[in-house]
Amino acid sequence: MNKPSIVVLGAGYGGIMTTIKLQKIIGDNEADITLVNKHDYHYQTTWLHENAAGTLHHDRTRIPIKDVVDFNRVNFVQDTVESIDPDNKKVVLEDGELTYDYLVIGLGFESATFGIEGLKEHAFSINNINSARLIRDHIEYNFAQYNNEEGDRQDLVTIVVGGAGFTGIEFVGEVVNRVPELCQEYDVDPSKVRVINVEAGPTALAGFDEELVEYAMNRLEEKGVEFRLGTMLKKCTEDGIIVEKDDEQEEIKTKNIVWAAGVRGNSIVEESGFEVSRGRVPVRDDLRTPDYDDVFVAGDCAVLFNKETDKPYPPTAQIAMQMADTIGHNLKQLINGGEEFESFTPDIKGTVASLGHTDAIGVVFDDKKLYGRSASIMKKVIDNRYLVKLGGVGLLLKKGKLDMYR
Amino acid sequence: MNKPSIVVLGAGYGGIMTTIKLQKIIGDNEADITLVNKHDYHYQTTWLHENAAGTLHHDRTRIPIKDVVDFNRVNFVQDTVESIDPDNKKVVLEDGELTYDYLVIGLGFESATFGIEGLKEHAFSINNINSARLIRDHIEYNFAQYNNEEGDRQDLVTIVVGGAGFTGIEFVGEVVNRVPELCQEYDVDPSKVRVINVEAGPTALAGFDEELVEYAMNRLEEKGVEFRLGTMLKKCTEDGIIVEKDDEQEEIKTKNIVWAAGVRGNSIVEESGFEVSRGRVPVRDDLRTPDYDDVFVAGDCAVLFNKETDKPYPPTAQIAMQMADTIGHNLKQLINGGEEFESFTPDIKGTVASLGHTDAIGVVFDDKKLYGRSASIMKKVIDNRYLVKLGGVGLLLKKGKLDMYR
Numbered sequence: 128m129n130k131p132s133i134v135v136l137g138a139g140y141g142g143i144m145t146t147i148k149l150q151k152i153i154g155d156n157e158a159d160i161t162l163v164n165k166h167d168y169h170y171q172t173t174w175l176h177e178n179a180a181g182t183l184h185h186d187r188t189r190i191p192i193k194d195v196v197d198f199n200r201v202n203f204v205q206d207t208v209e210s211i212d213p214d215n216k217k218v219v220l221e222d223g224e225l226t227y228d229y230l231v232i233g234l235g236f237e238s239a240t241f242g243i244e245g246l247k248e249h250a251f252s253i254n255n256i257n258s259a260r261l262i263r264d265h266i267e268y269n270f271a272q273y274n275n276e277e278g279d280r281q282d283l284v285t286i287v288v289g290g291a292g293f294t295g296i297e298f299v300g301e302v303v304n305r306v307p308e309l310c311q312e313y314d315v316d317p318s319k320v321r322v323i324n325v326e327a328g329p330t331a332l333a334g335f336d337e338e339l340v341e342y343a344m345n346r347l348e349e350k351g352v353e354f355r356l357g358t359m360l361k362k363c364t365e366d367g368i369i370v371e372k373d374d375e376q377e378e379i380k381t382k383n384i385v386w387a388a389g390v391r392g393n394s395i396v397e398e399s400g401f402e403v404s405r406g407r408v409p410v411r412d413d414l415r416t417p418d419y420d421d422v423f424v425a426g427d428c429a430v431l432f433n434k435e436t437d438k439p440y441p442p443t444a445q446i447a448m449q450m451a452d453t454i455g456h457n458l459k460q461l462i463n464g465g466e467e468f469e470s471f472t473p474d475i476k477g478t479v480a481s482l483g484h485t486d487a488i489g490v491v492f493d494d495k496k497l498y499g500r501s502a503s504i505m506k507k508v509i510d511n512r513y514l515v516k517l518g519g520v521g522l523l524l525k526k527g528k529l530d531m532y533r
Numbered sequence: 534m535n536k537p538s539i540v541v542l543g544a545g546y547g548g549i550m551t552t553i554k555l556q557k558i559i560g561d562n563e564a565d566i567t568l569v570n571k572h573d574y575h576y577q578t579t580w581l582h583e584n585a586a587g588t589l590h591h592d593r594t595r596i597p598i599k600d601v602v603d604f605n606r607v608n609f610v611q612d613t614v615e616s617i618d619p620d621n622k623k624v625v626l627e628d629g630e631l632t633y634d635y636l637v638i639g640l641g642f643e644s645a646t647f648g649i650e651g652l653k654e655h656a657f658s659i660n661n662i663n664s665a666r667l668i669r670d671h672i673e674y675n676f677a678q679y680n681n682e683e684g685d686r687q688d689l690v691t692i693v694v695g696g697a698g699f700t701g702i703e704f705v706g707e708v709v710n711r712v713p714e715l716c717q718e719y720d721v722d723p724s725k726v727r728v729i730n731v732e733a734g735p736t737a738l739a740g741f742d743e744e745l746v747e748y749a750m751n752r753l754e755e756k757g758v759e760f761r762l763g764t765m766l767k768k769c770t771e772d773g774i775i776v777e778k779d780d781e782q783e784e785i786k787t788k789n790i791v792w793a794a795g796v797r798g799n800s801i802v803e804e805s806g807f808e809v810s811r812g813r814v815p816v817r818d819d820l821r822t823p824d825y826d827d828v829f830v831a832g833d834c835a836v837l838f839n840k841e842t843d844k845p846y847p848p849t850a851q852i853a854m855q856m857a858d859t860i861g862h863n864l865k866q867l868i869n870g871g872e873e874f875e876s877f878t879p880d881i882k883g884t885v886a887s888l889g890h891t892d893a894i895g896v897v898f899d900d901k902k903l904y905g906r907s908a909s910i911m912k913k914v915i916d917n918r919y920l921v922k923l924g925g926v927g928l929l930l931k932k933g934k935l936d937m938y939r
Contacts, residue, residue, distance in 0.1 A: 257680040260719065264670070264677035271670035274663040313666065 131158045131462055134218060134227035136208050138164035138192055139172065140447035141425025141454075142233030147517065148455030150200045158462050161202040161225065163218070167192055169517075170256050172235075173444050173510070176294055179253045179262040179385070180301030181309075182483070187526060189256055195518040208234060211399040213419045229421050229458055232396060232408075236427035236442060239389035239405070245363035250386040253294060262385060266302075269382050270313040282380035284309075284320045287368055289360050290388025291326035292333070293480055296343060298387055299324050300483035303350045323353045323379060325360050325370055327388070332480065339488040342498055346482055360388070390442065392428040404430055407442075412470040413457050414450055423458070425450045431471065446473050448513070479506040485532065504531045537564045537868055540624060540633035542614050544570035544598055545578065546853035547831025547860075548639030553923065554861030556606045564868050567608040567631065569624070573598055575923075576662050578641075579850050579916070582700055585659045585668040585791070586707030587715075588889070593932060595662055601924040614640060617805040619825045635827050635867060637860055638802060638814075642833035642848060645795035645811070651769035656792040659700055668791060672708075675788050676719040688786035690715075690726045693774055695766050696794025697732035698739070699886055702749060704793055705730050706889035709756045729759045729785060731766050731776055733794070738886065745894040748904055752888055766794070796848065798834040810836055813848075818876040819863050820856055829864070831856045837877065852879050854919070885912040891938065910937045 133149060135142050146162045153160065170189040177183035192203060206220040211232070218225045238252040251262045269283040276283065286302055288295050303322050310317045324331070324347075331354065332340045344354060355370060362369040367380040392406030401408050401416055407430035408416050414429065416422045426447035431440050440446055453471040460467055477491030479502055487502035497505055507528040514523045523529075539555060541548050552568045559566065576595040583589035598609060612626040617638070624631045644658040657668045675689040682689065694705050709728050716723045730737070730753075737760065738746045750760060761776060768775040773786040798812030807814050807822055813836035814822050820835065822828045832853035837846050846852055859877040866873055885895030885908055893908035903911055913934040920929045929935075 257677075257720075261677045261681050264674045268670045268674040271663075271667045275667050314663075 130156065131228040132161065132226070133158050133229045133231070133458060133462075134161045134163065134225055135231040135233060136163050136211075136218065137233035137235055137426075138162060138166075138169045139233055139235045139426055140444045141235075141427075141429075141450055142231065143169045143192070143195065143517065144448045144451030145231050145233065145423075145425055145454050146196055146201055148451050149458065150197050152455055152459055153462070155200065157459075158229075159202065160200065161204060161227075162192070162196060163204045163206055163208060163220065163225065164192065165205070165207045166256070167203075167205050168256075169195065171444075171510070171513075175253045175255070175259040176298040176387075177301050178256070178259040179251075180298060180305045181263040181267065182301045182305050185256050185260050188259075190518065190522065190526060195522065208395055210395060211401075213399070213401070213416075213422055216421070227421075229423075229461060231423045231425055231454055231458075232428050233425040233447075234393035234395055234428050236390040237393055237406070238386060239391040240386070241389060243360055243362065246360075246386060249363040249365065250289065250384040252386050253298060266383050267309070267313075270309050270315055273313060273315050273319075279319070281319050281321070282367060283382050284315055285323065285367075285379070285381040286321070286383040286385070287323045287325060287379060287381045289325050289368075289384065289386045291324050291328070291331035291354065291356070292388065295324060295326070295387035296332055296347070297481050297483075298385060299347060299352050300481055300486070303347065303352050304483040306351070320351075321353065321381075322351060323355060323381075325355045325358050325368070327357070327359050329357050331356065335478075335480070335488075336490055336496060339490070339496055339498070343480065343482055343488050346486055350483075390427065392430075396424075396428050410471075413468045414454050414471050415457075421461075423454045425454055431473070433473075440473055440475075443478075444513070445475065448516070449473055477505070477509070479509060481506055500532075507531055536562065537634040538567065538632070539564050539635045539637070539864060539868075540567045540569065540631055541637040541639060542569050542617075542624065543639035543641055543832075544568060544572075544575045544602075545639055545641045545832055546850045547641075547833075547835075547856055548637065549575045549598070549601065549923065550854045550857030551637050551639065551829075551831055551860050552602055552607055554857050555864065556603050558861055558865055559868070561606065563865075564635075565608065566606065567610060567633075568598070568602060569610045569612055569614060569626065569631065570598065571611070571613045572662075573609075573611050574662075575601070577850075577916070577919075581659050581661070581665040582704040582793075583707050584662065584665040585657075586704060586711045587669040587673065588707045588711050591662050591666050594665075596924065596928065596932060601928065614801055616801060617807075619805070619807070619822075619828055622827070633827075635829070635864055637829045637831055637864075638834050639831040639853075640799035640801055640834050642796040643799055643812070644792060645797040646792070647795060649766055649768065652766075652792060655769040655771065656695065656790040658792050659704060672789050673715065673719075676715050676721055679719060679721050679725075685725070687725050687727070688773060689788050690721055691729065691773075691785070691787040692727070692789040692791070693729045693731060693785060693787045695731050695774075695790065695792045697730050697734070697737035697760070697762070698794065701730060701732070701793035702738055702753070703887045703889075704791060705753060705758050706887055706892070709753065709758050710889040712757070726757075727759060727787075728757060729761060729787075731761045731764050731774070733763070733765050735763050737762065741884075741886070741894075742896055742902060745896070745902055745904070749886065749888055749894050752892055756889075796833065798836075802830075802834050816877075819874045820860050820877050821863075827867075829860045831860055837879070839879075846879055846881075849884075850919070851881065854922070855879055883911070883915070885915060887912055906938075913937055 168189040174188040178185040209219045240246045273283045358370045358372040397403045408424045410429045427442040453469050456469045479489030481487045485503045489497040489502040511527045574595040580594040584591040616625045646652045679689045764776045764778040803809045814830045816835045833848040859875050862875045883897030887893045891909045895903040895908040917933045
């Protein structure tokens with residue numbers, strides 16, 4: 128008797144939570160479970176901006192997969208997915224191939240560059256552990272160069288962040304807290320350093336409560352962040368960026384460009400022939416792709432519309448984790464020939480944006496606004512809750528943000 | 534009544550020890566003492582290779598000048614010397630001018646590039662705090678890039694050191710100890726990393742006891758250092774270096790080139806019209822320049838010949854400090870119209886080369902050879918003795934290498 132095989136691609140929030148759900152609810156004799164991931168670790172995408180700023184070490188952000196997945200129950204393949212062939216139920220990896228009966232795609236996001244000239248070559252993105260660590264080291268290296276160069280090379284200690292969405296705001300919040308440390312480590316006069324946020328839209332954190340956004344911008348400006356709202360990033364060069372506002376162009380000289388203005392679904396999904404919108408598959412209510420009954424999509428590769436507002440739900444960790452629950456349930460139905468499919472409905476418990484250290488803003492329980500320390504504590508509570516869900520109390524103690532006052 | 538003015542240029546070993554000697558033996562009413570230095574700190578040049586490798590933080594290596602010089606007795610000017618006009622008894626600084634009655638030149642060394650093509654553009658040198666810190670960050674940045682680049686970019690994690698003299702050997706000893714930490718921090722497979730030492734001469738540590746040199750090379754080779762002796766560095770490029778041995782050329786791809794193969798006296802001395810040999814002034818026995826009775830030279834800007842061997846003494850911290858004693862004594866004679874001038878005779882108590890952490894080699898008391906831990910402890914004892922001499926027990930406790938087993 129052949130057991131059906133379930134293959135999960137990617138160990139991000141969606142993929143790893145699906146795997147953990149499956150290893151709980153699917154019996155050993157019901158199906159084989161395989162998890163494929165590029166690295167042998169899972170990481171918390173929502174903490175990467177701290178790694179990139181250098182305020183949190185990346186080892187705090189990543190979790191060895193073997194610590195949370197039971198390798199007796201789940202076959203782990205460390206490899207890179209190259210393409211998916213859903214008609215032949217096959218996945219092509221860098222070093223091999225896998226066939227499946229049921230597939231879960233959780234391949235995450237990549238940066239959307241919107242065709243901006245020079246962005247790919249000269250800007251960094253906060254995409255994963257490797258790229259976040261590189262940003263930290265890139266900024267440090269430029270600070271180290273400052274005192275080795277002739278003249279006042281302020282471009283070396285100017286940090287430009289493209290985008291005032293969630294990631295952009297959270298990153299400037301961290302980086303502006305890091306600046307005094309960088310100045311001390313590299314003997315740089317703090318008055319030489321600039322942190323500039325460039326946002327095309329008329330406001331930071333579009334869609335967030337206006338009062339909270341004002342609080343956030345005031346706090347960040349007090350710390351030295353310069354906001355350029357309604358300003359388009361036109362071009363990145365070796366020497367800096369060209370921005371445009373009201374038809375006037377300006378050059379800002381910088382060697383540190385971090386692009387945090389847009390994400391799309393992993394391009395492997397589109398290249399494999401799935402129907403997508405901005406790289407994301409418009410999944411059915413049960414989280415399967417429109418065309419394949421045996422393929423689920425979790426996390427940032429899926430797009431779902433809020434029927435009340437007719438807007439897509441944002442690609443958040445919270446939603447990715449909730450999707451894992453639904454996918455687990457529906458997969459068990461499929462395997463056992465059951466028909467009690469669950470429809471996915473996000474349950475958005477709250478949204479909190481960190482402003483660095485002990486500062487944050489947030490909305491919880493639909494309409495309760497949080498500022499400052501209480502929002503910051505709420506953020507840590509959410510992060511810790513995830514760790515417990517992922518790996519129990521042991522993982523919480525290892526990786527949790529347990530000091531609420533830092 | 535006008536007091537004579539003594540100006541000391543540079544707060545390296547020679548300059549700062551001269552200043553400290555002067556503030557002890559010259560009365561407040563005998564002379565004005567001025568110390569000019571680019572930074573507000575002194576640093577231990579002999580520890581810079583550790584800062585460059587990233588095994589010791591540069592703040593351990595530097596000492597605020599105000600902690601060891603009495604600013605009530607000594608006028609400290611933080612400025613950069615641009616030129617000296619000994620005929621008009623004037624020093625031109627970046628931000629002003631100084632006149633003197635007596636001058637002490639302690640402006641230290643700079644790298645000699647021997648006209649090697651591309652060296653100035655593509656190689657780093659361990660010259661001061663800024664350049665040492667930059668080397669640390671440059672290597673880290675390249676390690677951080679490794680996992681962000683397509684293909685196996687081993688050039689990013691290949692470290693080439695030019696020169697197997699004291700600094701070259703001490704630096705490879707540190708850096709090869711640092712490699713495992715770098716591999717862990719940046720997720721790099723240690724088998725990808727190369728540390729290569731290129732030396733034109735037939736042996737490492739020329740002039741050192743042969744048995745000790747063999748020990749040193751064996752220990753470093755065991756740790757993974759590749760030695761290329763009798764090999765000329767012909768050229769540095771964006772991509773690496775070209776070396777030549779027995780008329781055959783080879784390219785070694787690397788993004789990390791550290792040049793530690795030669796130093797010369799600060800070029801300001803030569804450009805100011807002093808008689809020099811390789812940038813160093815062949816001083817008289819009383820450490821004055823051949824042509825000026827009111828100008829002394831201390832440390833690496835001076836050259837002295839050993840009359841027994843007819844070879845120049847090496848430019849070491851040990852000799853620079855001993856010079857300060859003689860200069861202090863002779864300056865006091867000059868000021869008071871005395872004639873008991875001291876002739877300088879180096880008293881070489883020993884030479885110890887670190888091989889990283891707890892390993893070293895050395896010769897002390899003329900002919901006693903030391904290996905391994907005992908040499909390493911001896912090295913730390915020498916370093917600590919210097920700190921006591923410079924700033925007393927307080928400084929020893931702050932900056933000393935007090936754990937003999939690390």
